[in-house]
Amino acid sequence: MTINPVKVGLIGLGTVGGGTFAVLERNQQEITRRAGRGIEVAAVAVRDVAKARRLVGEALPVTDRPLELVRQPDIDIVVELMGGYEPARTLVLEAIAHGKHVVTANKALLARHGNEIFEAARARGVMVAFEAAVAGGIPIIKALREGLTANRIEWIAGIINGTSNFILSEMRARGLPFETVLAEAQRLGYAEADPTFDIEGVDAAHKLTILSAIAFGVPIHFDAAYTEGIGRLAAADIKYAEQLGYRIKLLGITKRTALGVELRVHPTLVPMQRLLASVEGAMNAVLVKGDAVGVTLYYGKGAGAEPTASAVVADLVDVTRMHTADPENRVPHLAFQAEHMADLPWLSIDDTVTSYYFRMRVADRPGVLADIARILADHRISIDALFQREPGEGESQTDIIMLTHDAVERDVNRAIAAIEALPTVLAKVIRIRQEELV
Ligand code: NAP
């Protein structure tokens, strides 16, 4: 018996949409053998129809009216690869209302409106799949929702923004200026339409928020995320970190503690011997700590046309396989049954307990270090390692670089304020968090 192919409506034919179209065409036979039936793009929606035509030819319907596409009766699955909040949100909700399954790579949309979208999908009995929304081609959503389902997840830490990792790697290895590397990331299709999302850590926070919901069975809560990007990182700190045996990476970290859930994105010192420290370019890597399995690591291309298409097509195959299954028997959108999702307290960054790197520009005078050490001790911060840059000939200033043991961020903030008030401390104290990741 021949089963009709599943019909897909594709909104967006840019980096990811174009990649998805190409992979579906190229691997058509292999995909059909896996899915049990064909998966066929039936219509495409874009803004620039003529440009899309050059890619897909004349035979396929192409429209600049995506709202019509999501209402088309013959379409089974809508693939949203346009990005942004609106009209993406309206289109996804409209597709769901019309009984279509949805596949999306849009982490910004899910981080802001995921709870609403998943609830609408649940009520209508359709699937919303989003593997491509986090860590590009790495099947991290599948791993968390299915492979690690036996575990109580303790924490996740990952390099989940390819653009910022590419920028950090190229700046460190080739000494290239920030702007040059960012332009290259944009040319390669890694960056978001608004690249400040990449640089300021917002894109990583979108992804982390989704991971945290799936890991802990909590609603998606983007507003709880602390976000600090790579924009203010100085080359001097990258160099000093290396001297201390660390590499600086933009990490997304979410942790379940006795007090609540930590959700934070910031540049982080990672010990050189950890695999995460060697993740370069647009590659992503995610560490997940489960109570039964221990620490597991997922690594692969985090951005770009075909790596991301790989995740989109995997979702299409999953949805096709489960198309006719009873909705109750499908894997829940956020890994936990909707009625068993439970909110936990969300911790402010002030409650974070971690170790720190400090760089202090000081007058090269006796007693300066003693004053700083006293302030740190008064705030329960103990020094783990310390060195002082040798001042140049005739120089009256120097840098003190130190690593601390674990401390509470609130105490660290107070200590920094007191240190900056010393007349011998000549500039704002640079502070970068440090994680051992074990
Ligand atoms: P992109 O290259 O800018 O492509 C966007 C596509 O959407 C274009 O074809 C554009 O059409 C179409 N589009 C935009 N607004 C539209 C509208 N109002 N109506 C109809 N079509 C519209 O973006 P992308 O890099 O492929 O990213 C797509 C999504 O995937 C985003 O959510 C992004 O965050 C996510 N993502 C991207 C990557 C990556 O590596 N790039 C990886 C993972 C996830 P025109 O070309 O005609 O303007």
Ligand code: HSE
């Ligand atoms: N702009 C994103 C990144 C694309 O650089 O990681 C992949 O989500």
